[in-house]
Amino acid sequence: MFTTRPELTGDFGMVASTHWLASAAGMSVLERGGNAFDAAVTAGFVLQVVEPHLNGPGGDLPVLVWNETEGRATAVCGQGTAPASATIEHYTGLGLDLVPGTGLLAATVPGAFGAWLLMLERWGTWPLEDVLAPAISYAENGFPAIGRIAETIGTVERTFTEDWPTSAAVWMPEGRVPAAGSRLRSPGLAATYRRIADAARSTSGGREAGIAAARTAWYSGFVAEAIARFCAETAWRDSSGREHGGLLTGDDLAGWAATTEEPLGYDYHGARVLKTGPWGQGPVFLQQLALLSGFDLEAAGFLSADYIHTVTEAAKLAFADREAWYGDPEHTEVPMEALLGADYTTARRGLIGAEASLDLRPGSPDGRSPVLPASAPGASAPIGDGVGEPTVRADGRVSGDTCHLDVADRHGNLVSATPSGGWLQSSPVVPELGFCLGTRAQMFWLEPGLPASLRPGSRPRTTLSPSLALRDGRPWMAFGTPGGDQQDQWSLNFLLSVVHGGLNLQEAVDAPMFHSVHFPSSFYPRGSRPGGMVVEERVDPAVVAELRRRGHDVDVQGPWSLGRLSAVSRDSAAPGFLRAAANPRGAQGYAVGR
Structure with missing residues (x-):
């Protein structure tokens, strides 16, 4: 049968993903002694930078892993939950019969960061600042804008210029849609991740303590504070055609943690x-x-x-x-x-x-x-x-898509991860952080009594599905x-x-x-x-x-x-x-x- 490229075969390590830069970054970790989990986390953070129309720091993450030392598979849930104040009555009281597909009302707790950290902490070997380094470099120095990024920004250009100026500032820095192949940068995101890396690096107590410090900075520190302030103090036009603020609070973020379970x-x-x-x-x-x-x-x-x-x-x-x-x-x-x-x-x-x-x-x-x-x-x-x-x-209706990555190392470990959400077209950028929130709450129904009905503190029935x-x-x-x-x-x-x-x-x-x-x-x-x-x-x-x-x-x-x-x-x-x-x-x- 015709194939567009060969099936790769070897015995040291393999990384496959939806973007060549993420695959290369993950492979570089394996080459330098990291295991499949170190490589997957590194590649995952790179995907947030180089495929911003398909995932972002404000998004979600399910992962399936096989850990050879433990001899078993584990599912990692990085799906954030609905805010405590996100009731059906709140949305219907705004005249809505569906959760908007864009904007702050559709935000759940950003779970991807916590899931990547949990995997790194439990099964990885590298410190967080090292796995973040490639993503920070691409965000600071730039990466090639694939054609799909330019097309996506072009589709929402009017939304950015008329309704979401904080997004226009990031994705149309010269006041126009970037050309395919041009160099894009995300300086705000680079600064956020550099601050996170500094928090991890400066903490005494070793690798695990650094990861814990980074988790605190995200879910209880400066990241959570900026998200809560943005949701409470601003309102933006969404797919309902009206302006709405958000419901996420600092307590929502502080009370959430990524979890593991039996697949x-x-x-x-x-x-x-x-x-x-x-x-x-x-x-x-x-x-x-x-x-x-x-x-x-x-x-x-x-x-x-x-x-x-x-x-x-x-x-x-x-x-x-x-x-x-x-x-x-x-x-x-x-x-x-x-x-x-x-x-x-x-x-x-x-x-x-x-x-x-x-x-x-x-x-x-x-x-x-x-x-x-x-x-x-x-x-x-x-x-x-x-x-x-x-x-x-x-x-003009806006949704988003997803990324995927798979890793195998010479030790017998396997990783399958499907990061998504927090797309550049999903919600206005939080200016202090350089990224936007996700819109996964659109998967809830605003009808009571359904398994996937909106409930405060519950997870939306996501489509994200590693194997x-x-x-x-x-x-x-x-x-x-x-x-x-x-x-x-x-x-x-x-x-x-x-x-x-x-x-x-x-x-x-x-x-x-x-x-x-x-x-x-x-x-x-x-x-x-x-x-x-x-x-x-x-x-x-x-x-x-x-x-x-x-x-x-x-x-x-x-x-x-x-x-x-x-x-x-x-x-x-x-x-x-x-x-x-x-x-x-x-x-x-x-x-x-x-």
Whole structure:
């Protein structure tokens, strides 16, 4: 099969991410004696600088790790929570029926910083000031503005100049949209991270004490104070068309901390796939695997009409359950064991027929009745909504996308991380800090009684979804992609390409992609397209015709338009090889290693 580049093979270390500078920075850490966790944190901070339209310091972060010393996998939750005063009544009292997709009202506690620090503290070996150094250098000295950054700034130019002058000052420093390839700097962010690094460096007590000092500076010190002041004392126009202040306070930040937990898992064709809990959409990947385990995809033929139809119909059922059942398990009961149970899955599998379903069909695990948002079934949106990167629409509606990175080191450790949020187009820049807040609260519903309803102190049901896979109880693969609701479709397609298509990592990344837009979007304005499917035009036209005959509303996109996957893997038998692959779409993702 044609590939755009080789699958990398070596035995020292591999880093794959959505930007070549982050991959190179992570690999430099491995070359200098750091482990996979040091490398991942370094690359993660670099991504905040060089992909500011896709993530930022004010954003969120889930991570899945395999630590070889402990001999187990762990999920790290860097998803910030809603402010204590963020009640449904507060928003509806402002005349809102949805949380705005931009601006201060959509902000949750910035969780990415705490998650990166927790990973570094628990499993890393480097001091914080060293892993921050590359990000500070790029922010101070500049980095090349990829075309997508310039396009994003161009799309929100009017918002910046008329409504968000603090953002215009950072991203249009000469009063105009920067040209693709020009040098961009983030001096405010550089100063913030330099101050954080100085706090860590000047603390006595060693590496861990430095990390603790940095965490305090962020969540209880000058960063928290600036965020609280900005939310309380300013108001900005958001996607509702009106001006609103924010709800985050210093107490909200001080009371939050990143956490770890046991990942959920499902066994599929010799692999155990691990995902985060239902505070994210990760388990929907496992539900799709459970449904597909009853079909012979190899007999159907890779990327045949039967194959794509079956995978898509399984996705519709799993994502319908996401809408009806997923939410922060600390605030709502999620029947996860039943949703992955054999009896429930068998019954659900029977709903997959020869024709495309046009209904949103959540199930009834343990006999419980599903509850859907009142607006979900009849909502509609352009079929391309959320497709590609960045997701900034021509009609001015603004969302954002995501980054991803994977790391494998020679010690046996694996990392899969999906940082997102705090996009430059999401919210006005806090001038004292040089970055903006995230907008993850837009994923809450303002209807009471739903698993994903807005609740003070709860986590929004994020779309961010890193993946790990084991073989014979040993670490095998770390993989993932940006893409919002598409993450657990594109990533699933990738895994199925490896397992059933017999493809190597790069072949599976390059393979034609497809996904469903049948179910409600997680992003403002929460639209859906019943029966909608998006495919790359490299899918056989005869297959597309057959899918349409079966009732799928197929939209054919460009040949290299869907998915931004990356992956690393290791052989289960020692002394095995490490492998890596990255996405060619968008001409910025790269894997490096030796």
